[in-house]
Amino acid sequence: MAVVDKKEVELFAELLSYIDGEIYTLLRSAKIPNDILTSNDHYDYLPETTIKNVVKIMGESASREEFSLFMWSFCKQTYVPRFVAKLNQQDSLKSALDQFGEQLKLVFNGAHVYTEHAGGKWWFVREKPFTNAPWFKFAELFSVIFINELISVLTQGRWKPSEVGIQSDDLECFQSLPQMGSAQFFTHRPVTAFEIPEAIMLEPIILPKAPPLFLNLPLLCLALS
Structure with missing residues (x-):
């Protein structure tokens, strides 16, 4: 089964706080544990589907232009530097x-x-x-x-x-x-x-x-x- 490091899921889960909706409802929709942003217990990895679900929810919660700009801002300011720093x-x-x-x-x-x-x-x-x-x-x-x-x-x-x-x-x-x-x-x-x-x-x-x-x-x- 394809899995993702919990820290990556945490980062994507934080994106859900920028769209309309109750955060715990959105986390459940993405099949992400409700305590992921507050607990260090239980697990180091989660199914890759959690990331897919977050991206899908983001895409369906905004216009195409809004989704594109949001993800570009996220990649430019946070996600690309996160990887480049390790090279x-x-x-x-x-x-x-x-x-x-x-x-x-x-x-x-x-x-x-x-x-x-x-x-x-x-x-x-x-x-x-x-x-x-x-x-x-x-x-x-x-x-x-x-x-x-x-x-x-x-x-x-x-x-x-x-x-x-x-x-x-x-x-x-x-x-x-x-x-x-x-x-x-x-x-x-x-x-x-x-x-x-x-x-x-x-x-x-x-x-x-x-x-x-x-x-x-x-x-x-x-x-x-």
């Missing part, structure tokens, strides 16, 4: 992304992201079995937002998305994502994948200094206002 590979962007892939498996045992050279190009790939379940599109939207921000941070803005493969068929939904205006999307792909020019993929990077990790309340509240 130490600077020989190339590829080595940093490969390290991130291994790092992600430590907290999401079902995660599968990797660099790949295919069709004469370098790609950063997220592999997830496709399903028509409602959570899948919201999860892929979140992943695209996260990966775009991750690569942008690691390259200090030198990289911009150009070719992006997505598993979803909802092209319009992805084209309107923050910071993705330069990207050409290809739908119905077997994986989610970002093209990265070889010169950028193989050149050394300078990891940013770790900023303080916190939920940026003004930005997150603005996203759902």
Whole structure:
């Protein structure tokens, strides 16, 4: 069974406090233990479905634009820095992304992201079995937002998305994502994948200094206002 580190679930559970609704009702809807934000007992891991449920609830509780802006703010201010702070590979962007892939498996045992050279190009790939379940599109939207921000941070803005493969068929939904205006999307792909020019993929990077990790309340509240 795919499981997730409890600390990651806690972070996502906190997002539920920014939408309308009683927090314990929302936690139950996401199948998250009611005491997750107040107790250190009982468990270290929870089913991956808890994260899927949170993302689904967030997606269904806001407009597409609000959801996109909210998740972009969360990734930019909190979630991407949380992972970047743990990286130490600077020989190339590829080595940093490969390290991130291994790092992600430590907290999401079902995660599968990797660099790949295919069709004469370098790609950063997220592999997830496709399903028509409602959570899948919201999860892929979140992943695209996260990966775009991750690569942008690691390259200090030198990289911009150009070719992006997505598993979803909802092209319009992805084209309107923050910071993705330069990207050409290809739908119905077997994986989610970002093209990265070889010169950028193989050149050394300078990891940013770790900023303080916190939920940026003004930005997150603005996203759902």
